[in-house]
Amino acid sequence: MMPITTTAAILRQRGGPFTLEPVSLADPGPGQVLVKLAACGICFTDVGVQRYEQGTPLPQVLGHEGAGTVLAVGEGVAHVAAGDRVVLSYASCGQCGSCAGHHPQYCTSFMALNYAGVLSDGRVPMHQGEAPVFGGFFGQSSFAGAAIAYARNTIRLADDVPFALAAPFGCGLQTGAGTVYNTLDAQPGHSFVVLGAGSVGLAALLAAVDRGCATIVAVDRVAERLDLARAMGATHAINSAGMAAADLALALRAVVPTGIDRIVDTTGVSAVVRGGLEGLASRGQMALLAVTAPGSEITINPNTLLGGRRLVGAVEGDADPQAFIPWLIGRHRAGRFNHAPLVQTYPFAAINEAVADMAAGRAVKPVLLME
Ligand SMILES: [Zn+2]
Ligand SMILES: [Zn+2]
Structure with missing residues (x-):
């Protein structure tokens, strides 16, 4: 040819x-x-x-x-x-x-x-x-x-x-959704937070809705994105503009006093990650997905991990595309992932x-x- x-x-x-x-x-x-x-x-x-x-x-x-x-x-x-x-x-x-x-x-x-x-x-x-x-x-x-x-x-x-x-x-949908289904294995009744409601974060949110998570919180600095998150199934929205880590942790504790079961961070921003981690329940899990600019750093208080909490990084939703993409498209075709x-x-x-x-x-x- x-x-x-x-x-x-x-x-x-x-x-x-x-x-x-x-x-x-x-x-x-x-x-x-x-x-x-x-x-x-x-x-x-x-x-x-x-x-x-x-x-x-x-x-x-x-x-x-x-x-x-x-x-x-x-x-x-x-x-x-x-x-x-x-x-x-x-x-x-x-x-x-x-x-x-x-x-x-x-x-x-x-x-x-x-x-x-x-x-x-x-x-x-x-x-x-x-x-x-x-x-x-x-x-x-x-x-x-x-x-x-x-x-x-x-x-x-x-x-x-x-x-x-x-x-x-x-890429993007596989990354966000795969993190919820595969990496974090969110379960019915879990409380769930997405930090950063862009395309990857909202794909994670759709997966959390599909999994039957009970309380679903979207956190972002852009009001329109929080509106979109609510329309897609978020039960709560927090505008994090100007919030320090401690403010975010308090805002999450106000929604779920015992702490959040599963968190996806798509921001890679130190104060946001730290605030999320401090809002995580004992034995809760948080996944970091953001590819950050060279030289970026995150500061956490290591004591927050001692309650059996897990902080994990993931790419591409821990998904094998030949199996996962047809499966996720099946959820979409069934009206479970719009x-x-x-x-x-x-x-x-x-x-x-x-x-x-x-x-x-x-x-x-x-x-x-x-x-
Ligand atoms: Zn990509
Ligand atoms: Zn290989």
């Missing part, structure tokens, strides 16, 4: 904008899948790489919540074929101890497979003439009209889920506006439409 030409949003300079430019895309090699993209969500990880040096070579195409239709498959790819609708998630090797133990999110090759800028076979996925354009970001680089993914991170999608709603399952209110669509050409809207809190989950 001839290399195809498509349009990609290229990041040429750290901190710079994305520019839409034509690129030629390599053929899918063994174990690889060429996907024509219909939609791609924007996640804060994309913005982090846009802004901060994280070892990714430039120029590069980012984007890691792609959804679309398979154009062609390489040798040895059996579970999808040309014409299939798919969602793309993060890449993993399939062979290390973590992958073998169904924890591909902790794959020993995670950085090499998701951040190195080249495909796992060493090829640069895109070119402009002779000039390389790096990609393979999270095993996809989906800010483009087409991308090369791998069999392992290409997940079949049911016909009745629109691409714009399907795309964010690949994330539609989070999604705001933009034409692909408006990518910089969509990023700015997300950073400013005007959009919760921007999704670019490629067609």
Whole structure:
């Protein structure tokens, strides 16, 4: 097959904008899948790489919540074929101890497979003439009209889920919801708090509602997000603007005097994490999800952990995408996980506006439409 030409949003300079430019895309090699993209969500990880040096070579195409239709498959790819609708998630090797133990999110090759800028076979996925354009970001680089993914991170999608709603399952929804179902294993009757009601936090909230948590508290500094959280099932909302850690802990104790059973933090902000931890019940559990700016630190009082409390970090919701994403989409199709209110669509050409809207809190989950 001839290399195809498509349009990609290229990041040429750290901190710079994305520019839409034509690129030629390599053929899918063994174990690889060429996907024509219909939609791609924007996640804060994309913005982090846009802004901060994280070892990714430039120029590069980012984007890691792609959804679309398979154009062609390489040798040895059996579970999808040309014409299939798919969602793309993060890449993993399939062979290390973590992958073998169904924890591909902790794959020993995670950085090499998701951040190195080249495909796992060493090829640069895109070119402009002779000039390389790096990609393979999270095993996809989906800010483009087409991308090369791998069999392992290409997940079949049911016909009745629109691409714009399907795309964010690949990272943000999996991360927030998976943390509640898998990492924290929230139970019916638990009290639950989400610190930071962005797309990942609200996905966690939807999962807590689905699990039957009794008291569900959203904490954020943006009033509109707290309104959205209430509409999605929060029983309480706390505006944390200007709150010190002790104020937040007191506000949580006012809702549940015995302490909170399960907390998800998406902020990575020291005072918020500390306040949450001090509001946690004995034997309660709190998960940290935020990827923070280089040099960030969190200060906690270690005595707060002594009541059997657990503080844990997680990525990608501790989820194996081939199993978890179809399962979560099943919850969505059953009416148990309705994330539609989070999604705001933009034409692909408006990518910089969509990023700015997300950073400013005007959009919760921007999704670019490629067609
Ligand atoms: Zn692995
Ligand atoms: Zn992400």
